[in-house]
Amino acid sequence: MAFAKGHGTENDFVVLEDPDARLDLTEERVRTLCDRRAGLGADGVLRVATAGALRERGVLSALPDGVAADDWFMDYRNADGSVAEMCGNGVRVFAHYVRSAGLSAADRFVVGSRAGARPVIVHDVGDTDAQVTVDMGPVRITEASSAVLGGRRWSGTGIDVGNPHLACVSTDLDADGLAALDLSRAPEYDHAVFPHGVNVEFVTAARADRVHMRVFERGVGETRSCGTGTVAAAAAALRADGRTDGELTVTVPGGDVVVRVADGRATLRGPSVLLASGTVSASWWAGLESRAAHAS
Numbered sequence: 001m002a003f004a005k006g007h008g009t010e011n012d013f014v015v016l017e018d019p020d021a022r023l024d025l026t027e028e029r030v031r032t033l034c035d036r037r038a039g040l041g042a043d044g045v046l047r048v049a050t051a052g053a054l055r056e057r058g059v060l061s062a063l064p065d066g067v068a069a070d071d072w073f074m075d076y077r078n079a080d081g082s083v084a085e086m087c088g089n090g091v092r093v094f095a096h097y098v099r100s101a102g103l104s105a106a107d108r109f110v111v112g113s114r115a116g117a118r119p120v121i122v123h124d125v126g127d128t129d130a131q132v133t134v135d136m137g138p139v140r141i142t143e144a145s146s147a148v149l150g151g152r153r154w155s156g157t158g159i160d161v162g163n164p165h166l167a168c169v170s171t172d173l174d175a176d177g178l179a180a181l182d183l184s185r186a187p188e189y190d191h192a193v194f195p196h197g198v199n200v201e202f203v204t205a206a207r208a209d210r211v212h213m214r215v216f217e218r219g220v221g222e223t224r225s226c227g228t229g230t231v232a233a234a235a236a237a238l239r240a241d242g243r244t245d246g247e248l249t250v251t252v253p254g255g256d257v258v259v260r261v262a263d264g265r266a267t268l269r270g271p272s273v274l275l276a277s278g279t280v281s282a283s284w285w286a287g288l289e290s291r292a293a294h295a296s
């Protein structure tokens, strides 16, 4: 089984090209593949399949809004094996892979996701580096809530970017204070507000059209970046600044991305790096399935 390894602002992924959706992508296999000692190591897995094949194989019960059967679909899994609706850094790496592997001859195409169609533009594509702009679709403000971290309660805004976020913008937080936060443990949040879990962002207030952000991701832990999280952070920071629309650079530990919010929708532009490709041992892969069967 062939794989590629890539990252978007150091949010890293194993990419599995599986056009006909034949792989049995169990939770155990995803968890082990993402394990940084027992596997290849990654924050998540991106399976590249057509939306129609995923539906035929029962991975998708129906095609999400705006997604056609022959669109390339990002079947995204978190490192703990759970399925998530969307991944903003993942879409950029996915689109870069699709373009550089020749699965699309065009620079503009639609990537399917569980949150719906995500049109992309792949700029300056090379074998290893590209810039990608993603139409991230609707950004919905849900409700005010809070998180507890380091003995402090952080007020935040619930934001749905296809997946759930709690973006905590603090005027008394600067880049140094943000860097000093201990995110080795999950922030506490209100499970009644987020029954399916939530990605929690800590964000500085907008200054000179820039914010700094760190994130604790659902199903992963702290990551060096979260694309949907940067969109939530930008929307929340603009709101805290009395604005609904605007463009912000979001600086995360893994680099910079640019988010534009207008009329309740967002675009995300940022880098993608494809750094390696190789083969996963067939017997190792098969062994993971029998291990899971014994355990259950």
Ligand SMILES: N[C@@H](CCC[C@H](N)C(=O)O)C(=O)O
Binding pocket: 011, 078, 083, 084, 085, 086, 087, 088, 089, 090, 163, 164, 199, 217, 218, 219, 220, 223, 225, 226, 227, 228, 229
């Ligand atoms: N890293 C991603 C988000 C991945 C999904 C998230 N952990 C969830 O469970 O919702 C991004 O770049 O958006």
